[in-house]
Each structure stands twice: as C-alpha cells, then as structure tokens.
Amino acid sequence: MSDDTFSAMRQSIIDGAPDTASALARQAVAAGIAPLEAINHGFVPGMHAVGEQFGQGKMFLPDMMASAEAMRAAMAVLDPELKKLGTERPMAGVVILGTTQGDIHEIGKMLVGTLLSAHGFRVHDLGVDVTGEQFAAKARELNADIVGVSALLTTTMRNQRGVVEALEKAGLRSQVQVMVGGAPVTRKWAEEIGADGYAKDAMSAVALARSLMEQKTRSAVAEPV
Numbered sequence: 001m002s003d004d005t006f007s008a009m010r011q012s013i014i015d016g017a018p019d020t021a022s023a024l025a026r027q028a029v030a031a032g033i034a035p036l037e038a039i040n041h042g043f044v045p046g047m048h049a050v051g052e053q054f055g056q057g058k059m060f061l062p063d064m065m066a067s068a069e070a071m072r073a074a075m076a077v078l079d080p081e082l083k084k085l086g087t088e089r090p091m092a093g094v095v096i097l098g099t100t101q102g103d104i105h106e107i108g109k110m111l112v113g114t115l116l117s118a119h120g121f122r123v124h125d126l127g128v129d130v131t132g133e134q135f136a137a138k139a140r141e142l143n144a145d146i147v148g149v150s151a152l153l154t155t156t157m158r159n160q161r162g163v164v165e166a167l168e169k170a171g172l173r174s175q176v177q178v179m180v181g182g183a184p185v186t187r188k189w190a191e192e193i194g195a196d197g198y199a200k201d202a203m204s205a206v207a208l209a210r211s212l213m214e215q216k217t218r219s220a221v222a223e224p225v
C-alpha cells in the first residue's frame with residue numbers, strides 16, 4: 001500500500017470524515033493489506049495528530065469527537081478482519097477488559113480486545129467508565145484469568161489501583177492477573193499499584209497476556225490444591 005493511502009487514512013481521521021475512513025479501510029481490505037498495518041500506519045497516526053492539535057489548542061472537543069467517529073468507522077471495517085485471524089485458535093484464556101471509572105476513551109481498549117480475540121483469548125469487554133467492583137463481579141462470574149484495565153487520562157489512571165484493590169477485597173487477587181495500559185500509563189506505575197503487567201500497545205498486550213497465562217499455569221502446577 002502506498003504512502004499516499006496511509007496519509008489519506010491519517011487525514012480522514014484528522015478531518016473527522018467517517019465515510020472516507022470507512023471507504024479507505026474497505027479499499028485496504030480489498031487490496032489484501034494486513035488490517036493491523038492499516039490501523040497502525042494509517043489511522044492511528046491520525047489520532048495522534050488530533051491529540052497533539054487538541055493539546056496545542058488548535059482543535060476542540062467537537063473536532064476530537066468527529067475524529068473518534070471516523071476512527072470507529074474504520075475499525076468497524078477492520079475489526080472483523082482482525083478477528084477472522086483468530087477463529088481457528090484454541091482458547092488461550094478469559095480476559096475481562098474495560099476502561100476505568102470516569103474515563104470514556106475506548107478506541108485503544110477496543111483494539112487491545114480485538115487483537116486478544118484474534119490470538120485466541122475469550123474477551124469480555126465491559127466498555128467504558130467501569131468501576132473496580134464491576135471488574136471484580138465479572139471476573140468472578142466468568143472465572144477470568146486476566147483483568148485488563150485501560151486509562152487515557154492522568155486523572156483516571158489512579159482508578160486502575162482501585163481495580164487491583166477491588167479484586168483483593170473480593171478475594172480474587174490470587175486467581176486473576178491484572179494488566180494495565182493506556183497513553184499515560186507506565187511500567188513503573190503498574191508496579192506501584194501492584195498490577196502484574198503493563199503493555200504499551202495492543203500487540204504488546206497480546207504478548208503480555210500470553211506471558212501472564214504462562215505464569216498462571218506455572219504457579220498452578222507449583223501449588224496443587
């Protein structure tokens with residue numbers, strides 16, 4: 001796929017143009033382009049540009065919302081393509097995913113969920129603005145292996161700690177691995193709040209989830225019931 005197409009994808013997000021974004025995504029699929037390549041090299045750079053311009057006061061909230069709509073339109077085309085990659089795989093583990101309380105950013109979290117599904121994980125997405133208690137209740141209900149908590153705001157990332165605490169309070173902490181991510185989140189923060197791992201992007205989230213499952217299996221073998 002040419003650089004021109006990737007720049008058109010980027011621009012469709014900056015312009016907040018869902019029809020164009022969707023058409024470009026369909027074009028990529030028809031041309032046999034890997035969906036992740038279109039996302040990472042075309043559409044996501046558009047979101048980053050929007051974030052930068054918003055941060056500099058050159059774009060406003062309605063513009064950012066229009067850009068998010070365009071991104072969702074592109075993802076609506078690419079998401080099923082990504083999921084197809086995982087249909088034949090054995091079940092790798094059960095993941096409860098959500099964006100933390102007070103935070104409504106969902107695009108990165110959705111991407112993480114899609115890639116985990118594509119790699120054989122059974123993902124239950126609780127959506128956005130999810131409390132620690134909601135994470136814990138769903139983890140108990142589905143006997144989850146991993147709870148994944150996304151946060152995009154420096155003000156809401158502290159609620160990731162609340163999820164770890166809610167799991168402890170529910171007596172589930174020893175059975176459930178916690179992974180955290182999102183633009184302001186760091187490995188240091190993950191360690192500080194007692195999470196089991198941090199991933200900087202969606203592909204690293206898959207690698208992390210696999211490694212957390214391995215750790216879980218090893219400790220189950222080491223501590224027979």
Ligand code: B1M
Pocket residue numbers: 044047048050051052054055056061064065067068102103104105106107108109111112147148149150151152153154155179180181182183184198199200201202203205
């Ligand atoms: Co908001 N927003 N936003 N926003 N927004 C940011 C995050 C911001 C950095 C923009 C800026 O100022 N430059 C800024 C946060 C500043 C800060 O706290 N440091 C900000 C702000 C301030 C706000 C509001 C407060 C604005 C206002 O109202 N004045 C408000 C808050 C609302 C709320 O949540 N309570 C707000 C609202 C919105 C919209 C609703 C308009 C919209 C979201 C729409 C939606 O999601 N449906 C929006 C958007 C689109 C953005 C930016 C532009 C793009 C976010 C995005 O989708 N990125 C963002 C700027 C930026 O991030 N550069 C910004 C693309 C996505 C693929 O990347 O989400 O980082 P990302 O996910 C990555 C990784 O982080 C990682 O993998 C993903 C894929 O590679 N990852 C994980 C994410 N979750 C993970 C979980 C894991 C592992 C990895 O394990 C569980």
